[in-house]
Amino acid sequence: MTAVHAQDFPSKPVRIVVPWPPAGNVDITARTVAPAFGEALGQQVIVENRAGAGGRIGTEAVVKSPADGYTLLLGSSGTVTAGPAVWKHLAFDPLKDLLPVGPIQSVPIVLTLAPRTAAANYGEFVSLVRQKPGQVSMASAGNGSSNHLAIELWMRQANLQVLHVPYKGSGPALTDLIGSQVQSMMDQLTASIGHIREGRIRAIAISSPRRSPLLPEVPTLDELGVKGYEASTFTALFAPAGVSASTIDKLNLALRKALSVPAVRERYQAMGVDVMDMPQPQFAAYVRTDYQKWQKVAREGNIAVD
Secondary structure, three states: OOOHHHHHOOOOOOOEEEEEOOOHHHHHHHHHHHHHHHHHHOOOOEEEEEEOOOOHHHHHHHOOOOOOOOOOEEHHHHHHHHHHHHEOOOOOOHHEEEEEEEEEEEEOEEEEEEEOOOOOHHHHHHHHHOOOOOOOOEEEEOOHHHEEEHHHHHHHHHHHOEEEEOOOHHHHHHHHHHHOOEEEEEEEHHHHHHHHHHOEEEEEEEEOOOOOOOOOOOOOOOOOOOOOOOOOEEEEEEEEEOOOHHHHOOOHHHHHHHOHHHHHHHHHHHHHHHOOOOOHHHHHHHHHHHHHHHHHHHHHHHEEEE
């Protein structure tokens, strides 16, 4: 019976749960790929927002849904790897309760400076931090956020100490950075790119292994001497544990087909993200490695969030 059901999949619309409000990066990611994904599956794909508790409400809803492949999660580092590394109270285990279907895109984190920060480049900024250890302020989108963990990882690998200033989201943090109320910030390129292009803030380094096509003149932290540093965030599709391997294979194949559509790729590239394409087993290993990396950073930095 199960085998027949798997062969028939999908026989009705598939739902993608976005555990964040509309119009954010994760929501835009879902709505960009959903039509092409639906076309590849031969069924309508519906995007549903279930926001709250830092992405936990929507994620838990997917974990508890039937394991039939018809309810999927638009997961991200914030809800599947980095977030769970710091949350004290979690009703699910991301590695046991969620099955990676496949990645969608990767977003680099960019290190930026306020207009009045007395440094013109990364080398000068490092000198400033060394002169005033623990005094140079660096903003993030909040305690336990992906960019907070990126700051902790950078401090450890670069052997530097800054004053972390957590905000309630990247919007207010960027406002204070533009106004020079804080001296620096680490944030997703998607949120910062407009302000960088308008000259309101200065980009001095990027966290990805390669330079971004949107900022080709900005070197990677690895190039700048922080060898092996990488702190990109990702978005991907996940299913509840228990979905059959054949259904996961069908979903992965359809997702990869959708991501090869030129209009989808162009929209993502305009957002400042890199489209990820990898087979399901490889991506599952990537998720485990990312989770373990942020667990280590959270443990060593003594970072925990209620």
